[in-house]
Each structure stands twice: as structure tokens, then as C-alpha cells.
Amino acid sequence: MKELVVISGKGGTGKTSVTASFAVLAESAIVADCDVDAADLHLVLEPEEVKREEFYSGKLASIDNDACSGCGLCAEYCRFEAIKETPQGRYVIDPNNCEGCGVCVQFCPSQAIRFENRLCGEWMLSKTRRGDMAHAKLGVAAENSGKLVSTVRKNAQKLATENGVSLIIIDGPPGIGCPVIASLTGASKVLVVTEPTVSGAHDMKRVLKLARHFEISAAVCVNKWDLNADMTAAIEQTAQELGATLAGRVRYDTSVTKAQIQRKAVVETESPAAEDIRILWKNIVADI
Amino acid sequence: MLRDTGYKPGEDRFMKIAIASGKGGTGKTTLSVNIAQALDSPVVLLDCDVEEPNSRLFLDPKLIGEEVVNTLIPKVDPDKCNGCGACGRFCQFNAIVTFGTKPLVFSEMCHGCGGCARLCPQGAITEVENRIGLISEFSSGNIRLFQGCIDVGVAMAPPLIRALKQKIPEDGLVILDAPPGTTCPVVATLGEVDYVVLVTEPTPFGLNDLTLAVDMVRELGLPFGVIVNRVGVGDDRVQRYCERENISVLLEIPNDRAVAEAYSRGESIVESVPGYKELFAGIMDSIMADYKGGHK
Numbered sequence A: 001m002k003e004l005v006v007i008s009g010k011g012g013t014g015k016t017s018v019t020a021s022f023a024v025l026a027e028s029a030i031v032a033d034c035d036v037d038a039a040d041l042h043l044v045l046e047p048e049e050v051k052r053e054e055f056y057s058g059k060l061a062s063i064d065n066d067a068c069s070g071c072g073l074c075a076e077y078c079r080f081e082a083i084k085e086t087p088q089g090r091y092v093i094d095p096n097n098c099e100g101c102g103v104c105v106q107f108c109p110s111q112a113i114r115f116e117n118r119l120c121g122e123w124m125l126s127k128t129r130r131g132d133m134a135h136a137k138l139g140v141a142a143e144n145s146g147k148l149v150s151t152v153r154k155n156a157q158k159l160a161t162e163n164g165v166s167l168i169i170i171d172g173p174p175g176i177g178c179p180v181i182a183s184l185t186g187a188s189k190v191l192v193v194t195e196p197t198v199s200g201a202h203d204m205k206r207v208l209k210l211a212r213h214f215e216i217s218a219a220v221c222v223n224k225w226d227l228n229a230d231m232t233a234a235i236e237q238t239a240q241e242l243g244a245t246l247a248g249r250v251r252y253d254t255s256v257t258k259a260q261i262q263r264k265a266v267v268e269t270e271s272p273a274a275e276d277i278r279i280l281w282k283n284i285v286a287d288i
Numbered sequence B: 001m002l003r004d005t006g007y008k009p010g011e012d013r014f015m016k017i018a019i020a021s022g023k024g025g026t027g028k029t030t031l032s033v034n035i036a037q038a039l040d041s042p043v044v045l046l047d048c049d050v051e052e053p054n055s056r057l058f059l060d061p062k063l064i065g066e067e068v069v070n071t072l073i074p075k076v077d078p079d080k081c082n083g084c085g086a087c088g089r090f091c092q093f094n095a096i097v098t099f100g101t102k103p104l105v106f107s108e109m110c111h112g113c114g115g116c117a118r119l120c121p122q123g124a125i126t127e128v129e130n131r132i133g134l135i136s137e138f139s140s141g142n143i144r145l146f147q148g149c150i151d152v153g154v155a156m157a158p159p160l161i162r163a164l165k166q167k168i169p170e171d172g173l174v175i176l177d178a179p180p181g182t183t184c185p186v187v188a189t190l191g192e193v194d195y196v197v198l199v200t201e202p203t204p205f206g207l208n209d210l211t212l213a214v215d216m217v218r219e220l221g222l223p224f225g226v227i228v229n230r231v232g233v234g235d236d237r238v239q240r241y242c243e244r245e246n247i248s249v250l251l252e253i254p255n256d257r258a259v260a261e262a263y264s265r266g267e268s269i270v271e272s273v274p275g276y277k278e279l280f281a282g283i284m285d286s287i288m289a290d291y292k293g294g295h296k
Helices: A015-025 A073-077 A103-107 A145-163 A178-184 A198-213 A229-241 A255-261 A272-287 B028-038 B086-090 B115-119 B158-165 B184-190 B204-220 B237-244 B257-264 B276-295
Strands: A002-007 A030-033 A048-063 A083-085 A091-093 A113-128 A131-138 A167-171 A189-194 A218-223 A245-250 B014-020 B043-047 B062-076 B125-140 B143-150 B172-177 B195-200 B224-231 B249-254
Touching: A002 A015, A002 A178, A015 A030, A015 A167, A015 A189, A015 A255, A015 A272, A030 A145, A048 A091, A048 A103, A048 A145, A073 A083, A073 A103, A103 A113, A103 B115, A113 A145, A131 A145, A145 A167, A145 A178, A178 A198, A189 A198, A189 A272, A198 A218, A198 A229, A218 A229, A218 A272, A229 A245, A245 A272, A255 A272, A255 B204, B014 B028, B014 B184, B028 B043, B028 B172, B028 B195, B028 B224, B028 B276, B062 B158, B086 B115, B115 B125, B125 B158, B143 B158, B158 B184, B184 B204, B195 B204, B195 B276, B204 B224, B204 B237, B224 B237, B224 B276, B237 B249, B249 B276
Parallel strands: A002 A167, A002 A189, A030 A131, A030 A167, A189 A218, A218 A245, B014 B172, B014 B195, B043 B143, B043 B172, B195 B224, B224 B249
Antiparallel strands: A048 A113, A083 A091, A113 A131, B062 B125, B125 B143
């Protein structure tokens, strides 16, 4: 089973548009949306849900006001600025800052702190017009996006095994932190979609270093390459110096947004960008 | 060249404004940098997108200083440890693990809570510094820029963001360039800011991610307004949503290839594209009007 992960470092470079097109072009593939805190792939692939489950991960502390003696030890020990004193001289935990470490629970002399499983979101299994899809929705301002990403990947692997599918296409999150690391560890190939801007160049470098750190072979595609042809050439050179292969270029094309509005993948419309993405896909498939 | 925007920081002694968005690539950094440059008064800019910090690229600033940021991780003294396993049973993150023997530490899993060191009955665990990234201070015209940059391979951004926010001065105007998304790094950035600007695009992806970001700022109880960038590339679904939800649209920025090209080269829009300095200078007034009008 192969896993292709589409990432970018910088946000908004076209990961989801490329992934949706790949899902359409692949003869047989499972699609996984691992950008769990700003998932958009469903807006194009229009999945019909088959299964949905709540996702619990980690713990959340909360103080029982009646049992609290107001000693303040919890606030003193908490390293995450999650415990605040109330005007009544009691203490309250801000769930947005609580990382669920359990220090306050362990050391509260009055044993006044509850420690409960934390609902972080939900995951879904769906059918789309182009095969099965694993995706998820992280709760509002929730923690543990990395664990939810791992769950989505496991779900996709299970779908692939059950259906005898040998390829998983993963729409990854932006950045280089925990959800990105969870998206790419152990994957077969990373495709970095970038753009010819100073930010795109800078962020691609960091994400390629991350791929190298986890020893995953990487390919690069410059999207909207004709906005700055010199920058594109410089980016491609840097990419090769960092050990990545060049998988293709996609032109700046207003039909990409038009396709999104029609809930279509770019390659489901006739346009110059669609042609470029078809070539990109051929190169990726040959290389994975 | 500094410009008079009519915004006087003396009127509002202290104001922290975060520029955020659910979706990446909508223009957070462009807005943060250009709003700061359009001001006539000193401003502190915090680049809180520590995974991919980009504000510096558009300012060509002078480096003032650098500071390594560490978290604390446990270190076990094998002579004192009796292998009781209390540390491993306590750790919620599997960062210290015992297999019936002396514990192993996995620093990349450690949140730095300090619990294992505090509870070890033998006093065998101390905490040592573990580098996660760098904070750099820069200066450019009226802007003091503090940038957080996480080391490649480090998973957890919030400790670096919290360290970066320690740089916020007691007084004056602060602009925070937030990371994309709606999860812990964004929540760490938005803690205790006064106002949030959500930047989006008039597209289906832009709207979907805006609604997630709106849910987040409402959950955090922060006042906010929306800027629609690249108006013309999509349709009016974002504006209709904002009207329906009674959300202030602070500004609509037209889609303009000249802006995209200047951005591509790393140039400031207010300095290189005619007509934009007035546009960006006006944003601060819109923010102040919305902040005072709707939320005081």
C-alpha cells in the first residue's frame, strides 16, 4: 500500500485543488483529508457519509468548586497558564489552555480536580463519486489534531485493505508542526505544492527539510508558476538541491476557482490548469 | 516614510490585534506587515506563525538580537532511580516510558509539564533544557518585529508562541500575525488579544474555513471583524454570510495582479503598488470603529 501526502508548508498554495484532481485521475484510490482543522476537500468531492464517530483523545481537568480549598497550588504548578483565580478566591481551568497533563490532578491536596476524557472532534468514513474517503472534523479550538490525523490515516489504511486498493492520497495541513508530522511519518511520498513567492520558497525549504528529517522521498510542484517565472526557476533549483524531484508546474488559471465554485475538481473541467495537473499526476504515478 | 493615518495610540493605551484565518494563504502576513507599515507611530509586530514565519521576508529588517527558546524535559539519574515506574504511569503523553526497567525519555512527545520530576519518590528526575526554536528581534522603520521560528522536526508550537508573547510590551499597539487553522497554535496566539481580524477569500474554501474560524473566536469570546481579500476571484458568498451572521466586514481588497506580483517578489504593497497605502491606512480606523462601536 502506498501513501501519497500533499503538503505545502505555506497555506493556500493549492493542496486541496491538486488532491481533489488526483482523486479523480486515480484509477483506484482512497482519499484522506488530514487537514482536520480546516478541511475543504469535502466541498469538492461531496462525500456521502457511511459512518461517523466521536473522537476522544487525551484528558481535560476541571475543578470541583465545592471541594476546592482555594490553596492555589494547582495554578502555581500549571505550566500552561490554564488555571486562573476567580474573584471568589477559588480556581477555574480554562479548557482552551489545558493540555491534559494531570499535574494539577495529581497534586491537589483536596483532590478537587476531575480528569475526564476529552472530546476533540469526530471522524467520518464516506463514499464519493471517486471512491472511498476518510475525513474528520476537529472540535472548535480543540487539542490533539495530530492524534486525529493519525486516526484518519488509520481509517484510510483500513478502507484500502478492505477494498483491495493500493493507493491512499492524503490532503495534508499547512505548516511543519504536529499535524503535518502525523500526516507524513511513514508515508511513501510527499508532494510539496508551492507557489513562486518569497513565502512559498521559504516555506517549501522548511517542509522539504522536514520530509528529509523523516526520510520520506519528496517531489515539488510550483502552482501558478507563471506569476513569477524567475522565482519558479529558483524554487525548482532549491528543491533539487534539497533532494526533491520536480513533478511539474501548474499555470495561473482563473478556472481553478471557477471549478471550486461548481464543486468540481479542476480536471473535471476543460482548462489549461487541468492539462498541467494531468501531466503532474502522470509524473507522480510514475515516481511513487 | 511614515504616514499619518489618524490613528493615535495615546487614545487607546494598549491594543493587541491578531490577524488570523482558518484557511492558509488568504493574506494574513500581507495585512500584518502592510497595516504596520501604513502607521505613523511605533508598532510591535509579532510573527506567531512559528512553523512558517514570513513577515520578515517583506520588511528587509535589521537584526537586533536572537534568543534560543527551550522547554524543560526530564532527565533520569540512573543511580537514584529504582525503576518503580511512577513517572511512566503518570505521563499522559508517553514521553517517559518504563518497561519494568529504568525509564526512557522521548523528548519530542514531552509537553514539559514537570509532573514526573515533581512526583518521583526517589528524587531521581531533574529537568533539563531542550531547544525547540528561536526568537529573533528585528527593527524596520516604525516596526519592531519579534519572530518565533520553530526548529524543523519539533511538533509543538504553543510553548514557543507563549515565549514569543512574553515580548509584548506594556504599552502601545501590537499586531500578531497568527498561524493558519483553528487549533492549539492559533488558540495560543489569540489568548488575551483585544481584537481579531479574520482574513478570507470569496470562495467556497474561504467561506468554509471562515465559518470554522468564526466558531473559534466566538468560543474564545473575542471581538472580531472580517477582511475579504482578492474580491473578484469568486462570488459574494462570504459577504452574504457576514451579513446573515451580523459580522462586520472591515474591508474588501480587490483581486489585483500587481499586488500578487509585488507579494511574489517580497515587496511591501503600500510601498510598491500605487493606491494601496490609503487602503491599508484605513484598516486601523475600521478596526477601532468596530472595536469601540460594537464591543465596549
